[in-house]
Amino acid sequence: MAARRVGVSSWYRVLSLSRRCGRCSSTNTALGKTVENSEGAQEEIVLPRRKTWDKLAVLQTLASTVKRDPTAAHYMFHDDPYLMPKNSATARLFSLSKESGRNAAKYIIKEFPHFFDKILAEPNIPSLMPEICTPQIEGVSEEALRERINLRMVKASVDLFDQLLQAGTSISLETTNSLLDLLCFYGDGESTQEKESEEKEDLEESEVNASEQETPKRPPQRGSHPFASRWRENNNAERIFKIMPERNAHSYCTMIRGMVKHGASAKAYDMYTELLNDRHKADVHTFNALITAVPFLKDRFLERWELIKMFLNHMAQQEVQPNVQTFNAVLKTLRRCGGVGRSMAVPVIKEMEALEIEPSLATYDHLLSIFYRSADLASSGIISEVLDDVEKRSFTPQDPDDAKFFISAMQVCCDLKDIKLAYRLNKAVEKGDNWKFLDMDRLNSYWSRFFSLLCMMEQIDVVLKWYKEMSPSLFYPSPKNILDFLQALDAANHLEMIPSVWEDMKQLGFSKRRDLLEEVLSLMSRDQHPEEIQLAFAKCAEDIKTVHEQSGRDQASVEWTGSALGSVTVLFSRAGRTQDAWSMMERFQQINRIPTDLVMDEFLNCAKQTNSPDEAIKLVKLAASLGLPSSQKLKSRVEKEFKLSENQKKALESIQSDSDSSDSDSDSDRD
Amino acid sequence: MAAAMAVRALRALPHIRIPALPASCSLHTTPPRLKTRAARVRVGKGDKAVTYEKAHPPHYIAHRKGWLSLHTGNLDGERCAAQRAVEDSFVRRFLHGTFPGCLADEAVLKRRSNSLLVCLLLLRRLPPSKLCFLLGYAETLLSHLYKCPVRIEAQTVPDAAVYKYL
Numbered sequence: 049m050a051a052r053r054v055g056v057s058s059w060y061r062v063l064s065l066s067r068r069c070g071r072c073s074s075t076n077t078a079l080g081k082t083v084e085n086s087e088g089a090q091e092e093i094v095l096p097r098r099k100t101w102d103k104l105a106v107l108q109t110l111a112s113t114v115k116r117d118p119t120a121a122h123y124m125f126h127d128d129p130y131l132m133p134k135n136s137a138t139a140r141l142f143s144l145s146k147e148s149g150r151n152a153a154k155y156i157i158k159e160f161p162h163f164f165d166k167i168l169a170e171p172n173i174p175s176l177m178p179e180i181c182t183p184q185i186e187g188v189s190e191e192a193l194r195e196r197i198n199l200r201m202v203k204a205s206v207d208l209f210d211q212l213l214q215a216g217t218s219i220s221l222e223t224t225n226s227l228l229d230l231l232c233f234y235g236d237g238e239s240t241q242e243k244e245s246e247e248k249e250d251l252e253e254s255e256v257n258a259s260e261q262e263t264p265k266r267p268p269q270r271g272s273h274p275f276a277s278r279w280r281e282n283n284n285a286e287r288i289f290k291i292m293p294e295r296n297a298h299s300y301c302t303m304i305r306g307m308v309k310h311g312a313s314a315k316a317y318d319m320y321t322e323l324l325n326d327r328h329k330a331d332v333h334t335f336n337a338l339i340t341a342v343p344f345l346k347d348r349f350l351e352r353w354e355l356i357k358m359f360l361n362h363m364a365q366q367e368v369q370p371n372v373q374t375f376n377a378v379l380k381t382l383r384r385c386g387g388v389g390r391s392m393a394v395p396v397i398k399e400m401e402a403l404e405i406e407p408s409l410a411t412y413d414h415l416l417s418i419f420y421r422s423a424d425l426a427s428s429g430i431i432s433e434v435l436d437d438v439e440k441r442s443f444t445p446q447d448p449d450d451a452k453f454f455i456s457a458m459q460v461c462c463d464l465k466d467i468k469l470a471y472r473l474n475k476a477v478e479k480g481d482n483w484k485f486l487d488m489d490r491l492n493s494y495w496s497r498f499f500s501l502l503c504m505m506e507q508i509d510v511v512l513k514w515y516k517e518m519s520p521s522l523f524y525p526s527p528k529n530i531l532d533f534l535q536a537l538d539a540a541n542h543l544e545m546i547p548s549v550w551e552d553m554k555q556l557g558f559s560k561r562r563d564l565l566e567e568v569l570s571l572m573s574r575d576q577h578p579e580e581i582q583l584a585f586a587k588c589a590e591d592i593k594t595v596h597e598q599s600g601r602d603q604a605s606v607e608w609t610g611s612a613l614g615s616v617t618v619l620f621s622r623a624g625r626t627q628d629a630w631s632m633m634e635r636f637q638q639i640n641r642i643p644t645d646l647v648m649d650e651f652l653n654c655a656k657q658t659n660s661p662d663e664a665i666k667l668v669k670l671a672a673s674l675g676l677p678s679s680q681k682l683k684s685r686v687e688k689e690f691k692l693s694e695n696q697k698k699a700l701e702s703i704q705s706d707s708d709s710s711d712s713d714s715d716s717d718r719d
Numbered sequence: 720m721a722a723a724m725a726v727r728a729l730r731a732l733p734h735i736r737i738p739a740l741p742a743s744c745s746l747h748t749t750p751p752r753l754k755t756r757a758a759r760v761r762v763g764k765g766d767k768a769v770t771y772e773k774a775h776p777p778h779y780i781a782h783r784k785g786w787l788s789l790h791t792g793n794l795d796g797e798r799c800a801a802q803r804a805v806e807d808s809f810v811r812r813f814l815h816g817t818f819p820g821c822l823a824d825e826a827v828l829k830r831r832s833n834s835l836l837v838c839l840l841l842l843r844r845l846p847p848s849k850l851c852f853l854l855g856y857a858e859t860l861l862s863h864l865y866k867c868p869v870r871i872e873a874q875t876v877p878d879a880a881v882y883k884y885l
Contacts, residue, residue: 126854130875131847138847145848149855157863169866176866 118517122488135556136492136524143488188212190223197226202234206284213291224288225298231285232306235278279312297328304330308337313344329366332374335359339377349388356381372408375400376447379414383421393418409485410447412438413456420460431460435472442480451485458497467505470498495523503532508540519552527558534567544581546572547588559595560606568592569615576622586623589616593632610641617647621654626663629654633670645678652685661690665699672703762885770824771882790830803830806865810837817857820844823879834868835861841875850875 102108121132124143133139157164161178169176183199185192188211196205209227212219289295289303300323307316320338323330330338338359346352356378363370378396382389393415400407412434419430434457443450454477461470477483486494495518502511515533519525525533530553537545550568558564569592572585593616596606613635620629629651636643648667655664664686671679686692686700759776760769775784788807792800807828814826818841827838837857841850854871861869 126851126873128873128875130843131850131873141848142851145852146855149852149857150859152852153856153859153863156860164863167866173866176863178863 116521118521120521122521124488134520134524135558136526138557139492139524140489188215190217190219193219194223194226197223197230200230200234202230205230206288209288218293221294221296221299224292225296225302228285228288228299228302228306231283231288232302232309235306235310279307279310279315295326297323297330300326300328301330301334304334305337308341311344313341316341317345324362330362330368332363332368332371335363335368335370336373336377339374339381342381343384349385352381352385353388353392370403370405372400372405372411372446375405376408376410376414376449379411379418380449383414383418389418407437408446408450409438409443409453410449413449413453416453416456416460420463431457431464431469435469435476438482439472439476439479442482443485444481445485451487451490454482454486455490455494455497458494458501462497462501465501465505467501470501474498492523496526496529499523499525499529500532503529503536508536508542511536512545520556525552525556527561527564530556530558530564531567534571538571543571543575543577544584547584550588550591554591562606562609565592565595565606566609566612569612569619573615573618573622582619582623586619586625589619590628592616608635608639610636610639610643613639613641614644614647617643618650621647621650624654624658626654626658626660630663630666633667637670637674642674642676648678648682652682652689656689661686661692661696664690665696665703668700669703760885765884767885768879768881769883769885770879772825774882774885787825788828790828810835810861813861814839814857817853821850823876834870835865837861837869837871839871839873840879841873842879843875843877 120127122139122143124146125132125139131142133142157178158181161180164178167177181199183192183195183201183204185195188208190212193205193208193212196208205227209219285303285306289299292299300319304316304319304323307313307319316338320330320334339356342352342355342359346355360370360378363374375396379393382393382396385392397407397411397415400411415430415434438453438457445451454473457473458470461467461473477486499514499518502514511533530549534546534549537543537549546568553559553564553568569589572588576582577585592612596608596612613632617629617632620626620632633643633647633651648671651667652664655661655667668679668683668686671682683700683703692700757777760767760773772784772787780786788803790800790803791797792803810828811826814837815822818839821841821844823840823842826840829836829838845853850873854873858869858871
């Protein structure tokens with residue numbers, strides 16, 4: 049390091065020397081100046097303007113030199129074979145457990161802040177210091193109330209408010225309004241609530257999808273609502289609102305937004321009429337909330353649209369500027385308006401463009417679901433226009449529904465079976481900041497759908513290339529993906545890859561899934577293959593056999609089915625493993641199934657190849673004991689094709705008599 | 720003379736024991752036990768499994784062993800080596816308690832500019848989701864405690880590597 053520093057300073061010395069020499073020398077043709085000019089005129093030294101670099105510029109440049117590692121899991125996991133997730137369920141589990149560990153640590157820091165508040169770093173790092181969560185100001189006063197509101201302590205602030213009222217002090221309008229804000233935001237519950245909202249939202253989505261297929265009349269107000277807490281009758285917010293001596297527009301607006309958020313849409317509408325009666329003006333967020341509440345107020349599609357138009361007209365009358373969330377709310381409601389929605393969606397977009405509001409990803413998401421939700425995908429071409437817009441820019445999050453866009457777009461591409469659109473969508477994801485909309489869960493389902501589409505539509509070498517690159521680093525294949533992949537291999541006649549797919553299946557933990565096992569076995573045993581492939585298949589079949597027979601400690605073993613057993617027998621026979629094949633045949637009786645003719649023919653072929661007539665006779669005995677009609681054919685085949693010794697011939701004869709009626713049996717006995 | 724008379728007078732009293740004032744110094748006939756015992760595992764019956772780290776006494780550091788804790792506090796002109804030592808011992812106790820029975824070997828602590836890297840070797844005693852929980856918890860708690868980014872790089876092994884049996 050020291051040597052380098054000396055070197056740098058000496059380099060500067062060389063530069064300055066050369067500059068001086070440049071001025072003095074007469075043959076400085078590089079500068080393109082003549083001798084007189086360089087000596088006469090002052091050399092203009094043009095200092096370049098100072099570049100300001102982003103704080104992260106160095107890191108970003110370094111990151112751009114490194115390509116994605118196709119063998120590594122997501123960077124949030126520890127790089128260790130035991131701690132690396134193998135399929136999507138474990139990926140989710142590990143990331144959630146790490147996050148819950150962090151939350152446990154944060155809880156401890158909150159509970160015992162006195163252990164963590166020593167300042168060790170210079171300058172102090174505020175994010176690593178414990179937060180002050182207990183109110184400092186004691187006593188009954190307005191400042192104390194405001195502090196508790198800031199600390200989001202719902203119950204404490206309501207109690208303090210009541211105490212203040214009883215004491216007779218008048219509380220300012222702003223403080224009351226901020227108290228109302230707090231209550232309406234948390235809906236009368238406490239601020240630390242369980243995050244059930246996401247799951248409930250998904251539930252609601254699927255219910256909505258189902259209901260949209262039905263007639264316009266929806267069943268009356270469902271109990272489920274995205275938020276865990278519901279608006280109770282005469283709760284604290286309403287009570288405080290009623291006893292307020294004076295109210296302004298803000299109070300009404302807060303109440304309306306709180307009621308809509310917690311499911312009391314009818315009350316919100318009544319509150320809105322009160323607001324109009326008092327000649328106040330609502331703000332844009334209130335209107336957005338009211339528009340989202342429209343589906344709960346009216347049932348018929350046309351009525352809903354009329355109500356939306358009414359709200360929009362009121363907005364225009366009160367001179368409130370709509371923003372992007374207004375239009376997103378309109379489109380979200382139009383999603384639940386069926387045919388009316390489809391006809392009105394495009395004019396809404398045109399309005400948005402006329403007002404020069406940039407659409408967010410949520411807008412496009414709503415558009416796609418309006419036009420592509422029903423089963424008959426009318427070729428509306430909306431998706432390509434949407435992709436045109438999305439490809440051009442890098443989006444910032446403006447609406448909570450933005451994150452759903454890429455997944456629904458990929459779903460639409462899958463439904464339309466258009467691979468080119470999917471490639472365009474991939475490019476759009478890579479542009480700018482758009483990748484931030486896909487977190488680990490969504491990334492998995494996005495790439496899973498993309499892979500299904502690939503298997504359906506593309507050539508096998510492209511599919512294989514993507515498979516090698518993407519799994520298991522970018523996404524973990526789901527069982528459906530594996531099935532699609534197997535079908536693609538089948539269509540392209542690449543069945544020799546099945547043993548490696550089986551290895552992947554074992555790694556992903558799908559080795560006990562019966563549908564996948566059946567598929568793999570039937571594909572392997574369907575046709576005759578060249579020698580090495582057959583041997584590989586037989587090894588794979590043996591593996592599957594051990595899976596079936598593993599009486600695991602905590603899992604029940606997989607039951608054999610007739611077709612699976614038959615396939616395994618056929619595979620063993622084709623590879624010339626007679627003993628294994630015979631042990632498989634014996635299991636047929638255990639599970640009360642009958643082997644098919646194909647199985648028995650293959651077994652005989654195998655026995656012939658390996659020259660084991662005993663096995664052949666055993667087979668005929670088995671067939672006879674099961675009473676199969678093909679036992680005669682088998683017997684004659686054995687007689688013809690095998691070289692039998694005397695004992696064996698006699699044994700074969702005796703089998704025949706077994707299959708006849710019992711009279712001949714007794715005859716032979718008497719003999 | 721007076722001392723001898725005093726000694727004799729005191730000896731007359733039966734309760735008091737006085738040490739006999741020696742006339743000459745005696746030699747040490749048994750050598751005192753001056754063995755160093757620092758960081759050494761004593762040889763036993765041969766059933767004690769010992770890792771490479773434990774098997775080598777401290778005079779092998781920089782010859783056969785590396786350091787368990789790497790920081791610049793001991794270089795010329797650098798301060799706060801003692802604070803680093805205290806932090807290290809706390810971190811080791813913390814890890815010993817947080818990962819009960821799962822530590823295969825001593826943790827290696829490296830300080831790189833602002834951050835503290837903890838290199839752990841863990842046994843596969845707990846299911847991986849629980850290990851992830853504990854790792855996330857330890858990272859956050861230690862960063863908040865020491866006001867610096869703490870990163871834990873864990874590696875799991877099926878069982879601790881035994882160097883020899885003592």
